[in-house]
Amino acid sequence: MIRRTLGLFCIFISAALLLCAASGPHWGNISAKDRNRTNPLAARPESVSAGALIYKENCQQCHNADAMGDGHKKPPLKSDRIKSATDGDLEWFLRQGDLSHGMPSWSRLPEAQRWQLVAYLRSIQH
Amino acid sequence: MIRSSRYRGPKSSRLLPALFIFALISALPTPALHAQEKPYFVTYSHDLEEPGNLEIETKTSLGQPPDSHRYGALASEIEYGVTGWWTSELYLDGQATGQESTLFTGFRLENRFRPLMREHWINPVLYIEFENITGADKNMLEVVGHDGQGDLAEPNAGTRQEHEHEAELKLILSSNLKAWNISENFIAEKNLGHEPWEFGYALGAARPLRTLGSGKPCVFCLEKFTAGAEMYGGLGDVASLTLSDTSHYVAPIIGWQLPKGRLSFSTGFGLNSSSLDRVYRIGWASELPQIGTWFRRNGGTR
Numbered sequence: 366m367i368r369r370t371l372g373l374f375c376i377f378i379s380a381a382l383l384l385c386a387a388s389g390p391h392w393g394n395i396s397a398k399d400r401n402r403t404n405p406l407a408a409r410p411e412s413v414s415a416g417a418l419i420y421k422e423n424c425q426q427c428h429n430a431d432a433m434g435d436g437h438k439k440p441p442l443k444s445d446r447i448k449s450a451t452d453g454d455l456e457w458f459l460r461q462g463d464l465s466h467g468m469p470s471w472s473r474l475p476e477a478q479r480w481q482l483v484a485y486l487r488s489i490q491h
Numbered sequence: 492m493i494r495s496s497r498y499r500g501p502k503s504s505r506l507l508p509a510l511f512i513f514a515l516i517s518a519l520p521t522p523a524l525h526a527q528e529k530p531y532f533v534t535y536s537h538d539l540e541e542p543g544n545l546e547i548e549t550k551t552s553l554g555q556p557p558d559s560h561r562y563g564a565l566a567s568e569i570e571y572g573v574t575g576w577w578t579s580e581l582y583l584d585g586q587a588t589g590q591e592s593t594l595f596t597g598f599r600l601e602n603r604f605r606p607l608m609r610e611h612w613i614n615p616v617l618y619i620e621f622e623n624i625t626g627a628d629k630n631m632l633e634v635v636g637h638d639g640q641g642d643l644a645e646p647n648a649g650t651r652q653e654h655e656h657e658a659e660l661k662l663i664l665s666s667n668l669k670a671w672n673i674s675e676n677f678i679a680e681k682n683l684g685h686e687p688w689e690f691g692y693a694l695g696a697a698r699p700l701r702t703l704g705s706g707k708p709c710v711f712c713l714e715k716f717t718a719g720a721e722m723y724g725g726l727g728d729v730a731s732l733t734l735s736d737t738s739h740y741v742a743p744i745i746g747w748q749l750p751k752g753r754l755s756f757s758t759g760f761g762l763n764s765s766s767l768d769r770v771y772r773i774g775w776a777s778e779l780p781q782i783g784t785w786f787r788r789n790g791g792t793r
Contacts, residue, residue: 415706426544426780435784464575464608467542472610473528475670475702478714 392450395457402453406480407487416485419478423471432489438467448490455483529672530746530755532772533633533723534695536674537614537665539603540572543783548776552630554767556644560589564596564629571782576605586629591647597624597655599632603663610667618661618676626653631770633659634725635680636689637737639765656683670702672719690726695719697744710749717746724762738766752777 406412420432424442428434432442447455459479462470471479529536532550540546548568555561564586571579582599601620627650629643642650658681665674678691697719705712721744725737742759755774761767779785 411706415704418706418708419704427541461610462575464605467575469539469541469575470610472667473536473538473672475699477670477703481704481706 392454392458395454399457400451400453402451402456404452404456404480404483404487406477407452407484409484412481412484413488415478416481416483416488419474419482420485423474424482432486442486443489443491447486452480452483452487455486456480459483528717528746528748528753528776529674529695529697530717530719530744530753530757530774531674531695531697531721532742532744532755532757532774533631534674534676534693534721535603535616535618535661535663535665536672536695537605537616537663539576539578539605539616540570541780542572542575543781544572545779545782546570546776547779548774550630550632551773553771553773554629554643554769556640556767559644560591562586562588562629562643564631566630566632576608578603582632584624584628584630586627586647588629588647592651594625594627594647594651596628596630596651597622599624601659612668613664613666616663616665618659618663620659620661622655622657622659624655624657626650626655633678633680633691633693634723634738634740635659635678635691636725636728637765638691638725639736639738640761640767641765643767657681658683671696671698687729689728690732691724692726693721693723695721695744697746715748717748719744721757724766735763736765739763740766740770742770742772746774 404412421430424432427439428442429439434441450458456476456479459471459474459482460476461472462468464470471482474482529538532552546569548570550566550568552564552566553561564584567583569581573579580599580601580603582601584596584598585594586596587593599620599622601618604617606615606617626642626645627647631638660679662677663674664676665672672695674693674695676693678693680689680691681687682689697717699714700716700718701713704714709715720742722739722741724734724739727733727737739762740759741762742757744755744757746753746755753774753776755772755776757772757774759767759770759772761769
């Protein structure tokens with residue numbers, strides 16, 4: 366009986382710890398080191414067109430071709446929030462995703478392609 | 492549940508479901524092209540399906556045990572991204588063995604969960620699966636316990652009678668380092684019919700051949716290819732945790748991202764006498780993006 370109770374207690378504690386660890390990434394959590402990074406591919410003229418293709422292949426299905434989102438859960442990417450974010454913020458967010466709110470982690474893309482995507486996102490802000 | 496090739500029903504009974512499936516697939520939204528999916532056949536990485544997307548994948552395995560007939564096994568998979576941290580899958584398995592029969596060998600239901608919402612050096616994923624298959628299944632989606640080539644050489648007539656209800660747990664650990672993905676899977680499988688826990692492993696590493704996007708729509712660009720290798724095998728059971736008396740394979744893999752899907756190839760080389768000499772695998776995956784939204788839009792329930 367005691368072993369069973371202890372087992373249940375351990376499961377409960379583990380679940381609680383996992384839930385604590387499971388809080389999604391927020392812009393406020395970005396380290397200064399990540400935030401202050403600049404896009405190493407920003408000066409390359411082909412970065413925007415490459416980023417546009419990566420956007421079409423991976424992001425457009427949720428955020429739409431005009432990057433205005435779906436008006437519900439999928440937010441627009443032409444926004445003050447994106448405009449005010451640093452390159453480092455954007456790359457960090459792409460890498461982390463926000464799994465609890467439906468945004469996948471794009472760590473599966475090579476870092477260079479994430480930077481190309483950042484260059485594209487910058488280019489569509491007006 | 493088991494259907495033999497010797498069965499000859501009316502042609503229309505098979506044609507109509509096939510036409511229905513073809514019509515359904517044709518009517519669905521155009522498959523998306525997705526970059527950098529890992530071409531693993533046995534190993535899982537921490538990549539989950541994007542929420543709302545449905546992936547249809549087939550994994551074909553071809554082999555020939557010594558002194559037995561050639562076989563081809565097909566696992567058809569439907570994978571759905573339920574949330575950002577939860578992916579659910581259904582597998583339907585079958586196989587055809589030369590000079591024997593063609594069988595439906597069962598189904599598998601699996602779920603993968605990411606307990607940690609952030610990206611770390613090592614990202615854990617918890618995997619839980621229920622299998623309802625027969626002993627004739629030859630898909631080798633994992634190797635556990637003392638699985639060996641002898642199991643694949645037994646005639647279908649006998650193995651189709653063995654019904655296995657199994658639970659499988661995996662701890663998936665996966666890292667994206669630079670452009671590499673490195674994944675380790677630890678497998679524990681339990682036949683629910685009072686048999687001991689069996690263990691296995693799968694390791695994989697893969698990398699796109701070019702990391703920088705070219706910016707041009709292309710089919711043969713290097714960034715459309717991912718190459719790597721995986722290694723998998725059994726680790727015995729509770730009574731004898733061992734690397735011997737079980738099979739082990741190492742398999743170079745290559746994946747090619749095409750406009751309508753992903754094609755993968757692998758040749759597995761057996762590493763000991765319990766393993767097959769070669770296992771050839773071919774995979775095809777196609778993704779239907781935001782399937783739920785599509786149904787809501789076309790069903791008018793929104």
